Amino acid sequence: MKADRIFGLGVIVIATFYLYHATLIPMGFLSDPVGSRTFPYIIGGVSLLCGILICIFTDTITNWPELKVYGKIGIAILAMYLFAITLRPYGFIVPSAIVAVILSYLISPNIKKAVITGLSLSIGLFLILNYGLGLGLYAFG
């Protein structure tokens, strides 16, 4: 229930932000009857209404994970972010091996298995994606 309240408030904030930005959309000089702003206004309005309704009619029955899990998801996101920015300069194999090891370890905490998985996945997938499917990735940047 609390989660839905927070969620609803979040939606209201984002919808308001969206509506505000919709008012800043530049109008073309050759505008049609509807114009560039109407549809975003409708969408923003619907979202705002949904946000309010979610706050009123809360229904959450989810079981939220413990704090530790958020830590793990945070690590996974950080790893994927680093992967995203290192893929170009360092090529596919090294970054993907590191990320695969981290993800594998997060799912099943066994360092030996994770390292083997990570290395074989990164090399194996590189070979398949690059030579099998012709994706044109760089091995080492």
Next chain:
Amino acid sequence: MDLVANLSQGFAVALTWSTLLLAVSGCFAGTIIGSLPGLGPSNGVAILIPLAFSLGLDATEVLVLMTSVYYGAMYGGRISSILLNIPGDEPALMTTLDGYPMAKQGRASDALVLSGVSSFVGAFLATIGLMLLAPLLARVAYLFGPAEYFALYLLAFCTLGGLASRNQIKAALASAAGLGIAMIGLDNQTGLPRLTFGELALMDGVDFLVAIVGLFAVSEIFIFIESHGKDTAIGVKLEKITIPVKDIVNSGLTMLRGTLIGFVAGILPGAGASLGSFLAYMGEKTLAKDGDTFGTGNPKGVAAPEAGNNAAAGGALVPMLTLGVPGSGTTAVLLAVLLTLNITPGPLLFEERPEVVWGLIASLLIANIVLLVMNVPMVRLFVKVLSVPPYVLLPGIAMIAFGGIYSLSGSSHDLILMVIFGLVGYFCRKLGVPTVPIILGILLGNNMEDNLRRAMIISDGDWTYLFSSGISIGLWAAAIGGFVAPLFLRNLLKKPKAPSQ
């Protein structure tokens, strides 16, 4: 006869070696994707899209590959339902109800064969239904103007939100979120940027492939991190595979009824395969003489939902191809494939690109036969795949997703956006917000707005024009009904709980 000529043209496209090879590999990959819990058809197709494009295939070939994967996943979903009591994908949920009890009674292989045959009956007949119905519907679609299309898109969002989700408000929010994201980028009519927040990278808008892979595949990784992949990989023993002729004969009528129900459910925009299998199961439970034994391992309880969900998969292609409105999550992903290939689905597709449509239909017929062979005699192979542990599978999916998206755009921007979508998808699932309407919104948002604006140009700003034709009034009524009615039918549509392990 038109149909014969069209079909022979289709088979001419489908029966080339390269197309056949694609159909077979698509079926194979699809069955694996379907059987792995946590990797459903929409997920699987989404991850494979970037790969398919980078192969440099032409439009028909990409479509053949993707729809084979789609059909394959629908077949494969039953395998883990029966053996592990975990649906391989959402539509296969109903199959757990009688499939798993059958497996516990030592009839796992009977259940697998029977469900394989039912899947074949459902999918094959639905493909024939698609073949007969789609051209007719395409003719009706000529009557659609911008006002009607606008109402049709609304109908898709409403039925999707109304039927497929637990909470109408959250489904409506999800649709609005998707539409809102679609607005980002250059305005189609004025050419001026909208809601880009001054970011150059957002000028092109948000690529729906990035959103799809993020929401479906990346969020799955977070879910598995949370659950430690507890749910999978149990050693399964499978006895010798025999054909349970008696069960198949007994369930013959069941399969046909399930097919009909599923096909109709599939055609309804937004309803999709989950509803098809659910209605087929519940219908059969009421109709069958031994309906009270459903849930305890009745073979008919396996045949009905499997015929239903596979027929729905075929049915869902009808509105997607003729009107450009997908009937389910996976067809939404397939629509993304079409749009990326610069193919606009709709009546004109049947006139201008018959080789695409009929080639697709012919390959679906072939794919079904391939799938029957793969899923009955070769089912053992896919059972083996189930033992791939999640700590290998999920990082693998992540790497394929990243590699695929990166190879399409070459921008780390898109990869970061994909991770953000993954996180959004994770919280959506936790909060009970459906993600399919988000995808649908991103896909259809610009078309929906364009049609609204065109309608208003025609009527010179008179909003009543939206309700001025019989078709549009009918569509509006159906949309409102589809959204509101489930509120009252909630108890009726409540899904029975899967039996405990």
